[in-house]
Amino acid sequence: MKIYINAYLAENLGDDLFIKILTEKYPNHKFYSISRGFKNYTKNNLKVYSNTYIFRVLKKFQLEKYLANRYDLVVSIGGSMYIENNDSKRDFSLGKNKYYVLGSNFGPYKTQEYFNNIHNFFEKAEDVVFREKYSYELFKDLPNVRYASDIVFNLNTEKIKNTNRKKVIFSIISCKYKMGIEYQKQYEEKMIEMIKYFNQNGYEICLMSFCKAEDDEEAIEEIIKKCTDDLKQKIEKYYYRGNVEEALDIIGDASVMVGSRFHANIVALLLGKKVIPVLYSDKTKHVIEDLKLDLEMIDIRNIKDFHAEKLTGILSNDQEKNKAKIINAIEGSKKQFEKLDEVLGKEK
Secondary structure, three states: OEEEEEOOOOOOHHHHHHHHHHHHHOOOOEEEEEEOOOOOOOEOOEEEEEOHHHHHHHHHOOOHHHHHOOOOEEEEEOOOOEOOOOOOOOOOOOOOOOEEEEEEOEOOOOOHHHHHHHHHHHHOOOEEEEOOHHHHHHHOOOOOEEEOOOHHHHOOOOOOOOOOOOEEEEEOOOHHHHOOHHHHHHHHHHHHHHHHHHHHOOOEEEEEEOOHHHOHHHHHHHHHHOOOHHHHOOEEEEEOOOOHHHHHHHHHOOOEEEEOOHHHHHHHHHOOOEEEEEEOOHHHHHHHHHOOOOOOOEEHHHHHHOOOOHHHHHHHOOHHHHHHHHHHHHHHHHHHHHHHHHHHOOOO
16 A cells, blocks of 8 residues: 655654654555655655655645545654644644554643644544553543554664663753743753763763754754863764664663653663653653653753752662563554554554
């Protein structure tokens, strides 16, 4: 079959993992999509048209459904795809084809009008699978709505170089982009405080960008600029630019993840790292609570209350007890594709 993917194709590692998992799961089908100028996606059974102008026209005038109509069915796959951004009347329909919504969460939202609009969109889908119970509870009146753990728990980790050295990865976000500039200064100060802690305790340090388009790289440069010259020399940088396998090996090379990015935490958990989630919204918190993981979380919205000396206790906490829960999450995540398997065949 020919399948149109509605996804966030902007060289964001988390979303690119969704695409990798989906297309590798169904190798005998052909997938198509469009990106806003990013050219590294077309490979194997995936063809992505890279045209910035056409992409903008399709999105601005809500015409993507006319492109999607050329294919046999539609899969919307992504995490935070249904956030209200002063677009309560937006047309989310994706043409006349049957469509599946996988791996998502809903909100934040502001108006009942937006909620009703999305409710109507979900009601007409063949299958809607949320990755957290908070979103599921909002739409559980619909018989086609389900919950399953995050799609990235489906990731095959066998080929990842998992060396587990005394190294810490900081997955950095731009608070200015994600939350508002008022959080930026305190976030930077606390990241530097933690970098100093890990440096003093003999860890190698890498600041990692998951998405250039969302200003991760700019945020990293700002943090490094504010470090002392001596500390700057101790900091590596890794900027993700579309090479998924390389990025996964970078995470595999560390023993600790300080994860501001949602999927930094998921991948690190899969690889057996010590994980310190740094929250910019409630979605990471919801997933950790759903899975009943014993993890100390740092909330950027209250980050002034966190002090680096707390890391001693966090790092001494035995995360082995989370192993069984992560195995359950891996099994649970397979349910994301349960209904799609019925149409495309259970291939991988």
